Amino acid sequence: MFKTIRNQKAVALKEIPELPFQQLRPEILALCGSGKRVVGFFGVKEENAIRVYTVLADDDEASILLASSVFDAGASYPCLTQEALQFAAFERELWEETGLIPEGHPWLKPVRYGHDRHDRAQTMESYPFYKMKGEQVHEVAVGPVHAGIIEPGHFRFMCAGEKIEHLEIQPGYQHRGVEALFLKAGKTYMPQLAESIAGDTTVGHSMAYCSLVESLSGTMVSRRANVIRAIGLELERAAVHTGDLAAISNDIAYLPGNSVFGDNRTTIINTSLLICGSRFGRGLIRPGGAAFDIGPDTAKQVVRNVDRAFSRIEEMCEKMFTSASVLSRLQHTGTVTHETAARAGLTGLAARASGVKIDVRADHPTGAYNNFTVRKQTMADGDVFARAYLRYMEIRQAVSLVKEMADNLPHGPLLEKTQQLLPSMMAVSMVEGWRGGIAHIGITGADGAMKRIKIKDPSFNNWIGLALAVRNNGISDFPLCNKSFDLSYCGNDL
Amino acid sequence: MLDVLKIRLHQGRRYIPDLKKAAVSPMFRGMPEITADKAGDDFTADKICPSGAITREPLSIDMGKCHFCGDCVRACKNNEIKFTNFHKLSSDSGEKLVIKAGMTPEAFEKDAVFCRTEIKKTFGRSLKLRQVSAGGCNGCEMELNACSNVNFDMGRYGIDFAASPRHADGLVITGPVTENMAYALEDTYRATPEPKIIIAAGTCAISGGMFAGSPAIDRKFFEKHKVDLYIPGCPIHPLTFISGVMKFLGI
Secondary structure, three states, X not given: OOEEEOOOOOEEHHHOOEOOHHHHHHHHHHHHHOOOEEEEEEEEEEOXXXXXXXXXXXXXXXXXXXXXXXXXXXXXXXXXXXXXXXXXXXXXXXXXXXXXXXXXOOOOOOOOOOOOOOOOOOOHHHOOOOOOOOOOEEEXXXXXXXXXXXXXXXXXXXXXXXXXXXXXXXXOOOOOOHHHHHHHOOOOOOHHHHHOOOHHHHHHHHXXXXXXXXXHHOOOOOHHHHHHHHHHHXXXXXXXXXXXXXXXXXXXXXXXXXXXXXXXXXXXXXXXXXXXXXXXXXXXXXXXXXXXXOOHHXXXXXXXXXXXXXXXXHHHHXXXXXXXXXXXXXXXXXXXXXXHHHHHOOOHHHHHOOOOOOOHHHHOOOHHHHOOOOOOOOOOOOOHHHHHHHHHHHHHHHHHHHHHHHXXXXXXXXXXXXXXXXXOEEXXXXXXOOOOEEXXXXXXXXXXXXXXXXEEOHHHHHHHHHHHHOOOOEHHHHHHHHHHHOOOHHHHHO | OHHHHHHHHHHOOOOOOOOOOOOOOOOOOOOEEEOOOOOOOOOOHHHHOOOOOEEOOOOEEEOOOOOOOOHHHHHOOOXXXXXXXXXXXXXXXXXXXXXXXXXXXXXHHHHHOOOOHHHHHHHOOOEEEEEEXXXXXXXXXXXXXXXXXXXXXXXXXXXXXXXXXXXXXEEEEEOOOEHHHHHHHHHHHHHOOOOOEEEEEXXXXXXXXXXXXXXOEOOHHHHHOOOOEEEXXXXXXXXXXXXXXHHHHOO
C-alpha cells in the first residue's frame, strides 16, 4: 500500500501509490501504532483537487513509506490526531494551507498564519486561546517580544496560583514565506535560503536542502565533501549544545557555567569560521559538495580547538552536574515521560532525553554517517536535567566524531557540478540537526522545476513537548524548561 | 568552591583586552573589495547572487543586501570580487554601504559613521538597547547575545541590552520584518521613550535581504522611521556590532 524508499533517494511520482483516504487511514494508524513516525503530511494543489502525501519513517528498517490521496477542495475527513497524537501539528498545517478539514481534531487552529493560508480571515489577533475558568485561575500573556534577545512568539499560561495548569504557544510571528521563495527561484538552487531557515541550524538545513536537490538531480557527492559536511554538522551540534548549557546555567544563576560554556562555545564556532569564513557555517555546504576544503593544517587546528574546548567543558560539566544546588533545580523539573514523548512524536534530543531511541544519523544514515558510527544516546527521566546532561553526552560524541573525521579525511573532489533536476520526482531528505530530525521533501514538476518543497524543522514536532513539560510546574521555572528545549520560532514559522 | 576557582584558573584570561584593535580571522568574509570598474562579458556573479546585491555598471556590491555567502567569489573568473576580513562595516547611511572599485577599508572607515554631538552627549556613557527580532533567523540574535559574553563584554563601554523598551534608549532590529511582526515592532518603538535611536542589524533588517520580495514581509516601519545606524552582516559579527556602536557614540 506504501512505496518504500530510502533517505535521500528519489522516486518517480508515478510509483507512489494513490489510494482513497478511507482505505489509507487505517493503514496509517496501524503503522503509527507499531512505531512509525510521521515526517510529512502535506498537500499539493492540483486542478480543483488537493493531493495529500503521507510520509512515514520506519526507523527499524531505515526506510521511508510514501502514499498519496486525492481530495476535492474543501473536503473533510476523520482526523488522525485523535488516535495518533503525533499528527496534531501536521493536520493543523494541512488545514491551514489547503482548507481540508480534519474532523474531530481537538485543537484545530492555524500553526503559523502563513501569507498564503487558505483562509485569510483568520488573523493572529483573533487566535482562539484555550480558556480555563475558576476562582484561582489567572492568565499570563508573554510575548511576542520577550525580555531576552530571542525570536518572537506568544505564550499564554493558565495558572492556578504559581502553578502552570496549561500553556498554549502561538507561533507565526516569524513567517517569511520560505517555502514559496524556494519555488520562486524556479530551477535555480538557493542554499543560502536554506541556511536562513533557522540561523542556529544553518548547517543542518543547508545539508538537508543540498542533499535533497542532489537526490532529485542524481548528483553524486565525493566522500571528502561528505566528511567535510559532517564535520560542519557536528561542530554545529557541539557549539549549540554548549551555548545551551551556558543559557541553562544562566537561568539557574550558576555563573561559572555561564562563563565557561559561553567562552568554549566561542572556541567551537570560531573553528567553523576557520573552515568556511562564517561562525555558523554559512557558505560551507553547496549542492554538489562542500565549498571549502579542510587542508592538513586546518584539520590539525580543528582537532586542537575542539580538544581544548572539550577538556574545559568536561571539567565544568563534571562539577556542575554533581553540585547539589544545580541538581535541585534541574531534576524533576519540566518532565516529559517516555510515553508522552513517543505519543506526541517528539524528535531529536528532546525525545532521546525521554528515552525514545531515535537518531537519523544512526537510523537512516547517509553520506559520511555510513562510514562513521553514531551511538544513539538516551536518558530515562525526560526532565530538564536529562536534556541538559544529554547535551553534555552529545557534545562528547560530536567532538570525538569531528576529531575522527578530521584525522581521516578521504581524498576526492570538493564540489561536483550539479545536474538538472529530474522531472516528476519526489525525494525525502532527513538530517539529524542538533535539535533533531530535519526533513526537506521536494517534488519536481513535469518541466523539471521544483514544484513543491515541504520543510520540517524539529521544532515543529517539539513545541508541543514544551507545552506538556511545563504542566504542574511553577511558572518561574518556565524559562528553564524553555531553554532545555531551545526550539526555533522561524524554523516552525518558515 | 575551590574546584570552581580551579576551573576559572584553567580557563585563563578569555576577554579581548582592546576591542578597537581586535581583528577577525583572515578567513572571515568582511568588507568586499572590487577590482574592476565594469563587469566583463563573462561575469555571472550578479546572476547567482541570492539577494541582488551586485550591479554590473558600475561594478558594485551593496553590503546592505549582501549575505556574505561568498558564492560570487567562486563565480568570478577574473577575481573581480574578493572579500577582506575587515569587520568594521557599520555606516550611518544606506548609500555608503555600496562598495565600488577602489574603495579600501581605510577609506570606508573614515567616513562610514559620523558621531553626532547630541548622540555623544546623551548616550556616550550609557546606551541601553531593546532588541526586536522581526523575522530574524536567530543568527543575528545569537551574535547580539555574544556581544555580552565573557569574550566581547560590550557592557564595559556602557552598552547593554535592556529587558523592556520602557528602559531603553533605542531599538536594535533584526530580520526582514514579517507581516505578522509588523504591529509588535511598531508597538515596541512607541513604548520606547524619547530621545531614541534605531539600529538596523544584519542584512535582512537593512534591506530585507533575500526575503525582500516575499509577500510575507512588511517593511513599512522603515518607510516611517529613520535608521540611525546600519550594521551589515549575515549574521553580524559581534565585533562589527560593537565597533559600529562605539563609533556612533564617539567612544
